Amino acid sequence: MKVGMVLLGALTIAMWFGISSVSKKKEVLTNQYTELEAEIMQKELAFNDILTLYDKVEGQIGDILERERLVQQHNADQLDKRNPQKIFKQISMIDDLIFRSKQDLRQLEDEAKSANLKLGLFEKRIAGLQAELSTRSETIASLKEELSKKDESLAKLIVEQDSLHSTIHAQLENLEQRSLEVKQLTAQNNELNKSYLAIGTYEDLKAKGVVMKEGGFLGLFGKAWKLQEEADEAAFMTVDRRNLQRLRIEASMLDLVSSHPEGSYQILPGESEAEKVLEITDPERFWKVSKYLVISKKI
Structure with missing residues (x-):
């Protein structure tokens, strides 16, 4: 009878661990599916943005071609006092379209790369x-040169416009370069302040591979928990340490x-007995040793 009870107890424990294991696997699969679904949605949105920008540039080039034909038509006609102004207007619009298209193409390239899509x-x-x-x-540069030879007033307008555009383009490129440098510095600063947070009971942290036991007398007693050095970063939440003063x-x-x-932190009572507050009092010292913050809790 006793043997039967022991076997029944062992079977019950085995079944409990089996159910617990299946439940954990189901939770992992659900999380993986959710992450995959979010990733697919993000890539789809990125692709739609890229496609929209591509269509915009394609349309602008089509507009350039149409205006280019008008300029060539005016050039083929006998120039009179009215034609130079008409031609200059079209040339000005073409220059503007070319510049905007170059900017959009640069953005298109950057977005295609940052989207990490195989395109x-x-x-x-x-x-x-x-x-x-x-x-x-x-083509438009050749047309400008050809038209300038035919009409002095048009040549003067073209030279003035080209000079103005060169100045504006140089200023914009300078601003873009500065903006890029700011973005790079911001990205570097964000990376330097990136830290990893994990909170849970020892059992939870151990199951995620965040902590492990070591030491102890004869490997049996007095073992201490410590951070698993080769822990998977996926087991942590990524945080910006600049925004993490109180938890x-x-x-x-x-x-x-x-x-x-x-002395770089303190653990304070919360608003109830079931709450505790971690306050980082000296962030520079607190994060000096490790970029990982692992907190074990008892509920």
Whole structure:
């Protein structure tokens, strides 16, 4: 009878662990599916933005071609007092379209790269737009030179406009360069301030591979928990340490598993017995040893 009870107890425990294991696997699969779904949606949105920008550039190049034909038609006609102004207006619009198209193409390239999409065919189409835009730029430059020889007033307008455009373009490029430098510095600063946070009971943290036990007398007694050095970053929440001064945690007790200097933080009582507050009093010292913050809690 006793043997039967023991076997029944063992079977019950085994079944409980089996159910618990299935439940954890189901939770992991659900989380993976949710992350995959979010990633697909993000890529779809990025692709739609890229496609919209591509269509915009393609339309602008079509507009350039149409205005280019008008300029060539005026050039073929006998120039009179009215034609130079008409031609100059079209040339001015073409110059503006070419400049905007170059800016949009640069943005298109950047977005295609940052979206991390495998768009081999699409990249060829972007290269085709760049080649077409380069051809249009060369064509309009030749037309300007040809028209300038035929009419002095038009030549003067073209020179003044080209000079103005060169100044504006140089200023814009300078601003873009400064903007790029600011973005790079911001990205570097964000990376430097990136930290990793994990909160849970010892059992939860161990299951995620965040902590492990070591030491102890004869490997049996007095073992201490410590941070798993090769822990998967996916088990942590990425945080910006500049925005992490106080953490309110539902727990009756808190303990820091990761290494942080004494005096750089304090654990305070919360608004109830079931809440504790971690306050980082000296952020520079607190994060000096480790960029990981692992908190074990007892509920």
